[in-house]
Amino acid sequence: MDLGIRGRRAIVCASSKGLGLGCAQQLAREGVELVMLARGQEALEAAAAAIRAETGVKVTTVATDITTPEGRAKVLAICPDPDILVTNAGGPKPGDFRDWSRDDWIAAVDANMLTPIELIRATVDKMMARKFGRIVNITSASVKHPIESLGMSNGARAGLTGFVAGLARQIISHNVTINNLLPGPFATDRILQTAAARAKDSGQTVEDILKARMAAVPAKRFGTPTEFGQACAFLCSANVGFMTGQNLVLDGGIYPGTL
Ligand code: NAP
Numbered sequence: 710m711d712l713g714i715r716g717r718r719a720i721v722c723a724s725s726k727g728l729g730l731g732c733a734q735q736l737a738r739e740g741v742e743l744v745m746l747a748r749g750q751e752a753l754e755a756a757a758a759a760i761r762a763e764t765g766v767k768v769t770t771v772a773t774d775i776t777t778p779e780g781r782a783k784v785l786a787i788c789p790d791p792d793i794l795v796t797n798a799g800g801p802k803p804g805d806f807r808d809w810s811r812d813d814w815i816a817a818v819d820a821n822m823l824t825p826i827e828l829i830r831a832t833v834d835k836m837m838a839r840k841f842g843r844i845v846n847i848t849s850a851s852v853k854h855p856i857e858s859l860g861m862s863n864g865a866r867a868g869l870t871g872f873v874a875g876l877a878r879q880i881i882s883h884n885v886t887i888n889n890l891l892p893g894p895f896a897t898d899r900i901l902q903t904a905a906a907r908a909k910d911s912g913q914t915v916e917d918i919l920k921a922r923m924a925a926v927p928a929k930r931f932g933t934p935t936e937f938g939q940a941c942a943f944l945c946s947a948n949v950g951f952m953t954g955q956n957l958v959l960d961g962g963i964y965p966g967t968l
Contacts, residue, residue: 893960
């Protein structure tokens with residue numbers, strides 16, 4: 710299926726590894742020019758070089774922290790008018806809410822709610838003027854069903870989801886959509902980090918925790934960044950202009966609801 714986005718420009722946030730990288734790879738395979746960013750330069754350059762070699766698309770890299778105003782300004786100076794915006798950043802730390810300070814909460818809200826909103830604010834009017842825009846927020850299945858140890862993720866990401874639900878309806882008549890992708894367990898560094906934290910608290914090994922986690926997934930496996938990226942590319946398709954404000958759960962069947 711031709712997604713009709715060849716030659717479009719995308720900013721893909723937090724994309725040197727994991728789910729962001731999966732999105733960047735799939736958009737590049739559809740012929741989309743990329744601005745990729747992450748804090749660490751080495752992994753970012755390696756990821757960009759691999760995408761250029763495979764697809765031949767133009768890829769610009771920005772080594773920066775997207776959760777800071779300076780980081781966002783750097784990225785937007787390089788690409789002030791993307792056609793596609795994929796928002797993403799590291800997730801909040803797991804733990805017990807009794808141990809989290811106000812500063813911890815502000816950092817989580819900054820990274821997982823206000824950073825995407827700031828990026829949308831900086832780009833959406835230009836998308837509306839050009840009559841094309843696709844915004845995809847990488848959030849978490851924790852928005853749909855809370856994950857006990859990830860209270861800050863449950864809270865901060867739900868705030869973004871609520872905001873986006875309202876905005877999506879105000880902009881779709883200009884062929885600009887906003888949808889959220891809600892990952893369940895995917896095989897990336899992040900799942901290893903959360904398993905390591907759980908292992909420390911419970912005395913189990915990381916391997917045992919991962920095995921139990923996988924057994925609890927109806928698909929009996931973790932998702933792959935490629936599968937995630939393909940869903941992202943679909944939402945960015947020129948043909949998907951009638952779907953907005955949606956929360957697409959990719960979790961191998963974990964969420965038990967009928968609808
Ligand atoms: P990952 O494999 O650890 O990759 C994270 C990527 O984001 C890396 O490229 C990292 O590079 C970059 N990054 C992190 N913080 C950044 C920042 N402040 N500014 C710029 N780049 C940043 O994680 P992932 O699994 O892809 O997860 C992506 C998001 O999905 C996270 O918010 C995570 O909580 C959420 N999520 C993941 C899963 C899962 O199972 N994997 C499930 C639910 C939700 P640098 O470190 O070099 O910056």
